[in-house]
Amino acid sequence: MAERLTKAATRNIFYGGSAFFLVIFVGLTVQTHLYMNSTSAPVSAMTEGVVRGKHVWERNSCINCHTLLGEGAYFAPELGNVWKRYGGHDDPEKARAVFASWMASQPSGVPGRRQMPQLSAC
Incomplete structure (x- = not known):
């Protein structure tokens, strides 16, 4: 057979x-x-700050360099925990001052490095 x-x-x-x-x-x-x-939050539950942040994230294509909660590129630092890393929970005014000074120093002009967009007007 x-x-x-x-x-x-x-x-x-x-x-x-x-x-x-x-x-x-x-x-x-x-x-x-x-x-x-x-599991996703309804749009009505989003605060104005969240909506503005989402708009900035999408308009500037931040995902091309940064990660947010593990999603995105790994060229630049994770942004999901920035507020915590810079002490935003302990001293919000100091954290805002650090962010403002860091953003003012961009672009850094380092050769071969991608440049951050200017977000001061956002």
């Missing part, structure tokens, strides 16, 4: 496998959509 894979069996495996993985893909897409809608 020859144990060969016939042309019909091969075709059935291909179509059956394709249908199976298509169903898995659609199911995972639906599950992801439902999960994202249930």
Whole structure:
């Protein structure tokens, strides 16, 4: 008895496998959509500062260099914890002064280094 894979069996495996993985893909897409809608904050819950920050982030394409909560490029520092790193919880005025002086020193003019956009007018 020859144990060969016939042309019909091969075709059935291909179509059956394709249908199976298509169903898995659609199911995972639906599950992801439902999960994202249930865990993200509604627009009405966003403060004015969050909306302005999102606008600045998108307008200046900050994600091309920075990460925010692990998402983005790894060229420049993570921005999700900047306020905490610079002592914003302990002394907000000092943290704002540090940010303002750091942004005023940009661009640094170092050769071969990408330049930060001027965000003072944001």
